[in-house]
Amino acid sequence: MSDVALAAGVHKGTASRALNPATSGRVSAATVRRVVAAARQLGYTPNTAARSLRTNRSFTVGVLVPDLTNPLFPPVVRGIENVLFDHGYTALVASTDNDGEREAAQFAALLGRQVDGFILATGLRTHPLVEAAHADGRHVVLLNRATDAPLFPVVAGDDAAGVTSAVDHLAGLGHTRLAHLAGPSRMSTGLNRLRSFTFAAEHHGLADPVVVECAGYTVAAGEEAMRRVLDAGPPPTAVVAGNDLIALGALHVLRAAGLDCPADVSLVGFNDMQFVDELSPPLTTVRVPHRALGEEAARLLLDRLDDPELTKTVVLPTTLVVRESTAPPRA
Amino acid sequence: MSDVALAAGVHKGTASRALNPATSGRVSAATVRRVVAAARQLGYTPNTAARSLRTNRSFTVGVLVPDLTNPLFPPVVRGIENVLFDHGYTALVASTDNDGEREAAQFAALLGRQVDGFILATGLRTHPLVEAAHADGRHVVLLNRATDAPLFPVVAGDDAAGVTSAVDHLAGLGHTRLAHLAGPSRMSTGLNRLRSFTFAAEHHGLADPVVVECAGYTVAAGEEAMRRVLDAGPPPTAVVAGNDLIALGALHVLRAAGLDCPADVSLVGFNDMQFVDELSPPLTTVRVPHRALGEEAARLLLDRLDDPELTKTVVLPTTLVVRESTAPPRA
DNA sequence: CTGAAAGCGCTTACAG
């Protein structure tokens, strides 16, 4: 920076003003030109650490996801990154493995890095972290994670509509004996989808659907839950899974039990994660716009940085994607 | 920091020394105790921007991948993150979409953020970026990306052994008419696997295997390439794909052409990405230890930071995973 | 073992 100022024949304060779009108006056009030319010439890149020290802004945001390796999150993260990049921000992404302690440790580490805000895509319903962050005046956007009080902006897919459309679809095919392999109730998504399922089933007058809670949003948990359903009595004719991984587990167990999907049992997943259209049968599922979710979360956070009171909730539409894992029940 | 020093009744220089493990030996044990207690009491987190400004180290590393949404990379990134986290470093991850310009822009942006080094997991064979980085004295580790001159440490899976084991497997099953759907030749992996394929096929005395280059490591490119192979003449009895996505595309086209896999055509993928065991048929493929690759790359970079001359190459073993997409040729 | 002080590279009120 000193070098640039020297080369342009101005004071470094002036050079700083010339290079910053927000202040370059206070400098003569000729000077701006000269400084910019000198900067380019010298290959000048500003030292963000110094800027951040001075302005108390790092142009950096922390993103917490349960596990980057879960196919849901890469599109979310890319959506976030793209929007942030366009605004000169960078994302620091960390995985929490749905472990409250690790989540807190990562949060603290990001705080130490002077992030300007957070996007929390972890789904634990307990949120001492969220409350503490609010008390400390942090800026946070919640992704797919409801809170009781509207402390922060929230962006989520329309899970209720998604589950309802799945149940509508199955009822429309003539199914009456449904089961729901619910996501874990300690996650807000697990609980919400369960509620929507129950409500929709009742609405169609479907008697006593079987509901089993999975230990996690995993294939193994799906297998275990499906096994419990089959052990409990005569199999349902249709299953709504808490997400696609659970659906995949259910598929394994159905196949092992000699039940054909969809001839014997129809199956609906949730999320439309990559490659579920390649399964056999290709999975009917509820599509959630993950990338758009990430983009919207990033935008909301940027807005929140300017308006510390902003708490609006953005709900993005979901769509039922009918493929070949659902069919009318056997006559 | 001043507050901590005040609370502990020492000068802030002393407080700084007490809090830093590297210098706490130069401070009396009692003082360290008092300072640490005060820091905890006040919930002190050091300002990394200030530290970084002073020490010229950000404890941050830039990671460039082609596309986080490609299932290969999440495990790589997690491996990197875990090792870095253990050493007090944070990863800044950016996607380049295999676009040279975007890659350069992201590189520059990360440089502006004062990263201490880079892990480049992008596979373009042209590497003006790599040479420039070396000339500028940057610290870089190359992941799955060869260079001609050993400028930096490299970590990669043993592609040659992987491809060879695939060809051995097919030859052992009795196949003689092979095809290779090669990855793009502008990627080092594409070229290397092609060479290994050719060499292995010759070694088994297999006459004139068909080789087609794909436009990218994508399903669509795999479809297109497989179509070209079928158009060119009588179908091969076995296909080695440049990666799993290409294999998936090939599978689509085989199916559409009424050819059964593996009865009519055997198929081998590369990478063993998540869920290829759920395809039908479950894909025989070469497993690459992606997470370990990421971990090793992070370790190499940390080592390189201490030793600017380090250029060793680490090759991690690959394994053929035989599933149901390969079988003996029709008699 | 500890204090006093300089300085990392910026930004930004304050003068002029």
Next chain:
DNA sequence: CTGAAAGCGCTTACAG
């Protein structure tokens, strides 16, 4: 419109 100067929060030679 531009210069001179202070200061962001640390670290680290330099004294003592």
